[in-house]
Amino acid sequence: MTANDSPPEDRSADEEPDRSFAVDVEEVLEDADEEESPSQGLFDDLLSGDPIFENKEVLRPSYTPHELPHRSDQINKMATILVAALRGETPSNILIYGKTGTGKTASAKFVSQELEQTSKKYDVPCEVEYINCEVTDTQYRVLAQLANKFIEQNRAHAERRLEDLADLREAIEEGATAPEATPFGSATEIDSRVDELEEELEGMEPVPMTGWPTDRVYKEFFDAVDYRERVVVIMLDEIDKLVEKSGDDTLYNLSRMNSELDNSRVSIMGISNDLKFTDFLDPRVKSSLGEEEIVFPPYDANQLRDILQHRSDIAFEERALTDDVIPLCAAFAAQEHGDARRALDLLRTAGELAERGQAERVDESHVRKAQDKIELDRVVEVVRTLPTQSKLVLFSIILLEKNGVHNINTGEVYNIYKRLCEEIDADVLTQRRVTDLISELDMLGIVNAIVVSKGRYGRTKEISLSVPTEETEAVLLADSRLSQIEEIQPFVQARFDN
Ligand SMILES: Nc1ncnc2c1ncn2[C@@H]1O[C@H](COP(=O)(O)OP(=O)(O)OP(=O)(O)O)[C@@H](O)[C@H]1O
Secondary structure, three states: OOHHHOOHHHOOOOOOOOHHHHHHHHHHHHHHHHOOOOOOOOOHHHHOOOOOEOOHHHHOOOOOOOOOOOOHHHHHHHHHHHHHHHOOOOOOOEEEEEOOOOOHHHHHHHHHHHHHHHHHHOOOOEEEEEEEOOOOOOHHHHHHHHHHHHHHHHHHHHHHHHHHHHHHHHHHHOOOOOHHHOOOOOHHHHHHHHHHHHHHHHHOOOOOOOOOOHHHHHHHHHHHHOOOOEEEEEEEEOHHHHHHHHOOHHHHHHHOHHHOOOOEEEEEEEEEOOOOHHHHOOHHHHHHHOOEEEEEOOOOHHHHHHHHHHHHHHHEOOOOEOOOHHHHHHHHHHHOOOOHHHHHHHHHHHHHHHHHOOOOOEOHHHHHHHHHHHHHHHHHHHHHOOOHHHHHHHHHHHHHHHOOOOOEOHHHHHHHHHHHHHHHOOOOOOHHHHHHHHHHHHHOOOEEEEEEEOHHHOEEEEEEEOOOHHHHHHHHHOOOOHHHOOOOHHHHHHHHOO
């Protein structure tokens, strides 16, 4: 609370009251009494009761923790490699691997912040540039984004230099400094440096995000990096997405830059949760990029517990959690490949559910509900974004299950699927394609398809739903095309057709 927020009655008795202030407050209070309060108390109930969270932001993915328990080995290894930058040398390129939610990005960002702060402390020019390749996924965009970051920095640097020179010039004019005593030796030299800098500044124009030939963008980026002496670490998060979308040209260009740069040095730090992505790289890129490799193993339940404990101390009010909440969140997340993001999501969602239910404390039941909610949200999102054809296949399976058909086979799904396609005027795919779509749904965890042998009748798939029927059906029917299916019942007869 700031001083201005303090209510007037907080004032101590012996203090001289500020009359003008007191009168104002009284008037305001009287006015407020006369007017009918415009609020109907919609939020009052929700605000009543003890708060559960002290700072919920701490549990969100955007928060960068100051402490990363169980990652000191990986952090120290990164620091040992990157310290070269602070000595003005080029650090080895680093590849960081690990499954999702194992703290790769958080650790890399933590080390980068430390590196940049230390570089400022010792006045060694060293910078880290972060690119998320899931968002910036083409060579053009990566280079343009990097070029623009460096151009912006170079502009700021040139402007600062110009200001310094203007000060110097003023000091000379006022007679406070002799031109000979400056590193330039004369006022004319200073003026010509000013002209030079102004010309450079004029040339520092941002690169457009589309439209140029890629080699021009590369040249701009190259010149911008090499504008002054420094070591640059380029952090490419989700680097596998870049390679998947646009090949390894960007990495090839970045990894061979150092041999051509005059003033600066570049080092690459790639982060990936796909351990196999280097198989697709040109062998030269692969060996250059993987000079150093750091693996982030999944967390076990005990480690997740520590991580959650650290965060919950800041995130929740004291005594807001019952004792079993953190162990249960940790256990659930450990079952899912030791994902700290999932553990934090669970804890936050459990807290939100408790808050919504106006519970005094978060308990085990909130964690279980949160687990169901997160799982359902995931299913809804996956189903919602399926292509129409997959939605039709899934809908066929739902219709069969709802009508009590067990051990559904591909032929039965196909028959219903065909009818549905006719009903909404969609193209009918071949049974082979539909079988592929069923396998994709299986991989997404939406259906379970096991291959069973039928002796001399060959093999067939037995399909069952792995997600809640009602909710999934509702998501499917929210699709404008599928919502055109009106009479659902008669379709089920179709399973025996052919
Ligand atoms: N050791 C840790 N201590 C505290 N928080 C952690 C730790 N490890 C991960 N986290 C938190 O878990 C979440 C996920 O971490 P992060 O984004 O670093 O994972 P990642 O390995 O980069 O995952 P992805 O590959 O999906 O990007 C973040 O909110 C992060 O702050």
